[in-house]
Amino acid sequence: MFGLPTDFLLDGLVAILLVATIFYSALLDRRLKALRSGQDGLRHTIDQLNTATARAEVSIGQLKQASGEVDSGLSEQVRRARSVADELSVMVTSGNKLADRLSGEIPGSSSGPRKVVPLATRAEPSAAPAKTARPEPRAESRPAQRSTASDGASSLETGLNKTLLEALKKAR
Numbered sequence: 001m002f003g004l005p006t007d008f009l010l011d012g013l014v015a016i017l018l019v020a021t022i023f024y025s026a027l028l029d030r031r032l033k034a035l036r037s038g039q040d041g042l043r044h045t046i047d048q049l050n051t052a053t054a055r056a057e058v059s060i061g062q063l064k065q066a067s068g069e070v071d072s073g074l075s076e077q078v079r080r081a082r083s084v085a086d087e088l089s090v091m092v093t094s095g096n097k098l099a100d101r102l103s104g105e106i107p108g109s110s111s112g113p114r115k116v117v118p119l120a121t122r123a124e125p126s127a128a129p130a131k132t133a134r135p136e137p138r139a140e141s142r143p144a145q146r147s148t149a150s151d152g153a154s155s156l157e158t159g160l161n162k163t164l165l166e167a168l169k170k171a172r
Contacts, residue, residue, distance in 0.1 A: 095168050102161050 099168055102164055
């Protein structure tokens with residue numbers, strides 16, 4: 001070809017290929033270093049993620065324990081509340097029945113059938129009245145005194161019935 005020895009051409013070609021290999025090796029080394037540094041960053045990120053996961057597991061365990069305690073406490077409170085509600089329901093029902101019975105005995109009430117019982121059958125005059133802890137009627141609930149005896153007994157009965165009804169309402 002140009003009068004150059006073949007050995008020299010082959011040596012030049014090998015030298016060019018060696019320079020290309022060195023350049024490629026340097027480029028590959030940079031990329032591997034970047035990958036390793038990214039891998040180190042990734043390793044650090046994974047360690048942080050593992051730590052956060054462990055904390056979350058501990059927190060979930062604590063939340064389960066706390067919710068179990070709250071659940072048992074609430075269950076007990078609900079059970080007691082239902083028991084009290086049942087008792088109150090029985091009390092209200094019996095109070096309503098008693099109020100209906102008492103209002104049925106009041107003359108002139110229109111809430112139900114009147115059960116007018118003569119005074120002679122209610123209490124025998126010879127029997128001594130039993131001392132009970134009945135509340136005294138207040139001045140505003142006392143009936144006005146009337147001139148006839150039957151009106152007086154009726155108004156006294158009405159006043160006592162009203163007093164009993166007020167006491168039942170307050171007991172609710």
